[in-house]
Amino acid sequence: MADTAMSVDEKFCLSEVLDTFKSCLTENKEVIIDKYVAGWRGLVRFMNSLGSIFSFISKDAVSKIQIMVNLRNGENGEQYFTIQSMVKYELDNGLVDTTKRGSHPDSGCRTLLRLHRALRWLELFLERLRTSAEDSKTSVMCSEAYSESLAQFHPWLIQKAAGMAFCALPGRLTFFEVMNVGSPEQVVAMLGEALPLISEVYQITEDLYAKHDLLGIP
Numbered sequence: 001m002a003d004t005a006m007s008v009d010e011k012f013c014l015s016e017v018l019d020t021f022k023s024c025l026t027e028n029k030e031v032i033i034d035k036y037v038a039g040w041r042g043l044v045r046f047m048n049s050l051g052s053i054f055s056f057i058s059k060d061a062v063s064k065i066q067i068m069v070n071l072r073n074g075e076n077g078e079q080y081f082t083i084q085s086m087v088k089y090e091l092d093n094g095l096v097d098t099t100k101r102g103s104h105p106d107s108g109c110r111t112l113l114r115l116h117r118a119l120r121w122l123e124l125f126l127e128r129l130r131t132s133a134e135d136s137k138t139s140v141m142c143s144e145a146y147s148e149s150l151a152q153f154h155p156w157l158i159q160k161a162a163g164m165a166f167c168a169l170p171g172r173l174t175f176f177e178v179m180n181v182g183s184p185e186q187v188v189a190m191l192g193e194a195l196p197l198i199s200e201v202y203q204i205t206e207d208l209y210a211k212h213d214l215l216g217i218p
């Protein structure tokens with residue numbers, strides 16, 4: 001069904017995860033929610049493999065993934081096939097709290113917006129990784145990407161906790177090894193291929209949300 005969990009013992013390879021984002025787009029540039037969510041699942045698995053200090057982040061991501069999976073498996077599941085169909089369906093039926101949280105605290109539009117904002121962080125972080133020098137620190141790249149994107153949406157306490165978690169990130173070479181893609185040159189090449197697609201998915205979603213004035217859903 002819509003549940004796209006990967007088996008636990010499957011060997012992790014980050015390029016496969018990033019490929020999931022590539023496969024998000026339909027011919028007419030709509031974003032397929034099952035694939036988008038599968039991409040996030042893979043990223044969360046990767047993050048979990050980096051240590052339990054990240055578990056407060058993965059818990060939140062998993063709960064948002066679960067909300068989307070439940071909507072897909074629910075009675076109106078087919079309305080949630082793409083982000084475009086979801087936005088239309090939820091807006092047409094008054095299912096989004098756009099000014100303050102009310103009767104629809106966990107709408108698909110709201111939940112996906114949180115993942116969408118995190119996708120911007122991912123884009124910025126991967127771009128830094130791609131262009132990083134051998135002695136660059138992943139913790140610095142990660143926290144710069146975070147300050148430029150997600151941080152503005154998080155309260156102080158979460159920002160502090162995130163900052164502490166970033167310090168626990170392994171060094172650049174170890175990080176590349178955990179990605180399980182090959183040599184550092186292969187990692188850089190893979191990122192160069194994956195990033196334009198991630199950016200495209202991000203931009204399409206951003207434009208859609210902007211068009212419907214949904215970028216600030218509380």
Ligand SMILES: CCCCCCCCCCCCC/C=C/[C@@H](O)[C@H](COP(=O)(O)O)NC(=O)CCCCCCCCCCCCCCC
Pocket residue numbers: 014043044046047050054056057060061114115117118121142146150154158162169179218
């Ligand atoms: C590899 C390092 C991982 C660093 C992750 C960077 C993102 C930091 C996010 C910190 C979020 C803390 C948890 C709480 C979040 C919520 O408050 C907040 C708002 O939700 P609400 O409006 O329902 O209250 N939630 C969010 O903003 C959604 C956060 C979703 C984060 C997903 C992060 C997945 C990271 C995957 C890492 C993969 C790295 C791969 C690189 C090669």
